[in-house]
Ligand SMILES: Nc1ncnc2c1ncn2[C@@H]1O[C@H](COP(=O)(O)OP(=O)(O)OP(=O)(O)O)[C@@H](O)[C@H]1O
């Protein structure tokens with residue numbers, strides 16, 4: 001159904017092709033998963049299927065791509081629209097109407113479907129994706145995950161023969177991701193739809209795939225095969241596969257169910273041991289706020305601390321970094337937060353979880369003064385965020401938003417880094433050094449717009465970290481990141497926490513929460529419904545439990561590194 005023949009694609013002035021030597025076929029009625037590290041060319045290949053590359057992005061395509069027999073070189077994207085439905089990485093960019101219901105109907109209208117068919121499919125899709133309550137809402141007022149659901153719904157309604165999806169679950173809560181993948185699988189099984197999708201969170205998808213296309217590294221030709229065989233050689237793998245490799249299981253398990261069946265011997269080896277935290281020094285008990293710890297010389301600090309950090313206005317040593325009391329926030333007609341109580345102390349890492357639209361971004365936004373409380377109070381480093389000048393607030397708190405491009409405005413990576421140093425009053429080269437650590441191999445001259453999604457997010461993170469805010473807020477920080485980039489991020493955040501920074505991350509990534517956070521707060525409908533140690537909160541809810549916890553339950557293990565450390569210590 002989809003055919004690549006000796007395809008290579010080179011963007012504009014690039015010295016080397018973004019992808020080369022691509023020769024593969026995706027058979028009709030299969031769900032094919034495209035995997036590989038960040039920046040390896042997954043989006044480039046997907047966009048070649050729907051004709052966006054090279055018609056809209058520019059660049060040169062050599063070789064031939066055909067979809068249902070149509071050559072994408074001679075057919076513009078709109079001439080492929082009746083066979084290919086595409087969901088890109090940034091839904092808001094591709095919306096063409098203003099409201100949820102109109103967007104769901106739009107694709108069918110342009111194909112000229114009968115009004116009664118359209119009506120029925122819109123209703124089905126609203127129910128299927130949990131959007132019925134939002135049907136009249138303006139698309140710009142939806143949360144990130146709600147927008148992603150609409151984007152998926154809007155291509156499903158047209159029942160295309162081929163669906164191309166670029167990280168379709170990246171902004172979805174775990175339950176919504178399961179539902180969307182179950183729907184895709186039903187389309188494949190019942191209607192013979194062909195699905196090609198790229199995804200970084202393999203734990204969510206690999207067990208649904210019929211075939212895997214592995215792009216092992218930049219410039220290397222992709223390989224294709226059954227999921228278990230491809231995972232054995234893949235540089236990116238879900239925790240359950242890593243656990244299988246660690247335990248020496250063959251063939252490797254792809255699902256929690258597979259792994260559970262094999263787990264008795266591993267459970268026996270782990271008997272009598274307890275999970276140990278990784279070797280990062282935590283702040284000493286009763287540690288004062290990071291501002292007070294900086295007078296001691298540090299050997300391994302990420303960055304040199306600037307003078308301004310030593311005495312942020314009003315921050316008393318030992319005081320919490322943030323305090324939220326009985327907070328209520330309204331957004332339009334929506335009561336986005338109600339009676340929220342939250343205290344974040346120095347050195348704490350808190351994961352904020354909950355369904356799409358639960359209020360996570362609103363809570364982070366309230367901590368940086370983006371929203372004015374309807375009632376209750378917020379203080380950060382002694383300041384009231386919505387009444388504090390941005391120049392002062394950045395000394396207390398920094399937010400990496402869900403859309404990283406909101407923070408980026410320069411023309412090159414180098415200029416962006418230089419601006420970040422100036423804004424933060426940091427020594428020249430500070431931000432660039434962080435980028436080099438988090439994102440090895442990105443050149444100074446690259447335009448931030450031309451970075452892949454994961455690369456752009458990492459750049460935004462480096463920009464915010466340059467100011468070393470005592471309280472660091474991250475909204476979905478692993479969206480678009482591969483496992484290696486995630487591991488580097490985890491390492492940096494652990495160091496910051498050990499130095500006394502407070503970190504709050506809103507995330508749907510249950511594996512990240514298990515790896516990084518000591519405390520998990522769950523929001524539902526704008527209210528906090530759970531707040532406690534990670535191992536208690538995530539394990540008590542199947543939706544938020546990481547794969548290792550599901551495999552080894554009721555044993556208290558959450559991550560592969562925890563199990564690895566225990567096995568190393570046992571003879
Ligand atoms: N429009 C463009 N112009 C120039 N270079 C581009 C463009 N789009 C992508 N690139 C470059 O091509 C390479 C492949 O990018 P692509 O977005 O396809 O990777 P990806 O595997 O989808 O990454 P991610 O998983 O982070 O989304 C990257 O090095 C990127 O910087």
Ligand SMILES: Nc1ncnc2c1ncn2[C@@H]1O[C@H](COP(=O)(O)OP(=O)(O)OP(=O)(O)O)[C@@H](O)[C@H]1O
Pocket residue numbers: 140141142143144145146171173331332333334336354355356357358359360361362363506
């Ligand atoms: N500008 C707005 N006008 C009206 N309602 C809004 C607006 N922005 C957000 N909302 C609503 O407020 C609620 C909370 O949104 P928020 O973005 O905080 O959720 P979230 O938990 O971060 O979701 P996600 O996981 O999807 O990112 C949602 O119901 C959302 O639809």
